[in-house]
Amino acid sequence: MARVVVTGKIPQVALESLRQAHDVLAWEESNPISRAELLTRVKGADALVTLLTEKVDGELLDAAGPQLKSVSNVAVGYNNIDVPACTQRNVIVTNTPGVLTDATADIAMALILMVTRRLAEGERVIRSQTPWQWGMFYMLGSGIQGRQLGIVGMGQ
Template sequence: MSVQAYITRQIPEEGMSILKKKLNVSSWCSENVMPREDLLKHVKGMNGILCTISDNMDKEVLDAAGPQLKVISTLSVGTGHIDVSECKKRGIEVLNTPDVASDSAAEFTVTLVLLVARRLLEGMDAVKNGEWGLWKPMWICGFEMGGRTLGIHGLGRVGFGIARRLKPFNIERIIYHDLYHKEYASSVGATLVDLPTLLAESDMLCICCAPTPQTIKSFNKEAFAKMKEGSILINTSRGVIVDHNDLDAALKAGRPMAAGLDVTDPEPLPIDHPLMKNPKCIITPHQGTSTWATRINMAKAAASNLYISLLEEDN
């Protein structure tokens, strides 16, 4: 009996070819999100599903698939879109792609740090709006990295990658907050500090921690009030960690001075949300891992995870 696998989105051929070796594969042939009613219909009878972060893999989907479903492989680092506890009850293995996206995510975070610190978007808008006149000594001035303190909330793969990339910019100090000391922190001269110290002393604060009951909405008005004057906040982790209404108010009050968000809650953020019109906030559409190489490698990793696990189940 052939092993059935369903792919909820069009993925690079490099990933698809792995699955086609020995699996009976069907897929949604579009880069757009699969409509819910189609998802519920097409997963029926599948042994494995390869999904994306936009697919809500909840109890309803698991019920629609049936008891023969054994594996869900997601083309993402996060698994918040999957009901992991329900999968565990049913003996369904949940697999993700945590390693392949770290470099591109770290690079993108550094890009946001530089964009925000140097007020690049404001400069570009000024040019487009015809505001670029005669030279003014202090017009659209930002700050340099040299002599500054880089703060990282969560020194995992991405956080460490950020520290490694920004250190050559003559960063004076690197501090981080995490649940415990990371042995590799010493290789970039990073020092473990508590959260109040991270907030008070960071010139550039990058959020790289996982969403947990302790971190969700932890960046709120109380946290922003403790941030260093003139500092910037960057979030490329998960949108739920930041209270967006509080951030809008904090930016208007000047602490932090500016922010860069690649993740929001919800995604996309409603067009009428105050942050969307706040000139001190750059918002990008969850582009952190959006490189050709990373997308291909994520597809290959997700496909390999599903392929190997299903063949093991079949033996």
């Protein structure tokens, strides 16, 4: 049974799936794991499941030991991982590309509506409880119907 160290909170269904087949040591606190705690926990790990908050470098890889086979980063990026150091030690690195594509598109649409309809500005007025008076053009904003939108990159 492989020893898997999970360095932060991940979805419970994923954690349960890992536990069915592996000996899992998971950091389940809401705050990020400290570097000192991380260096202690990785000793003897066959695999690491990391978050973008953890720096995976030579020091961490050495602390884990030569039996370490993989580092799986629960993030689109992997700039927290020293890939050459992993390659040098024959440690496979994986990430979760594409996991945020739909969410990014949703947020882009929300931001477009917020700007055109002045939603953030209106929210600030309401929260400030500053007296205001209705006017034909007060906080009017504009719609997006009939507009053209240029998209560069398509979320990738």
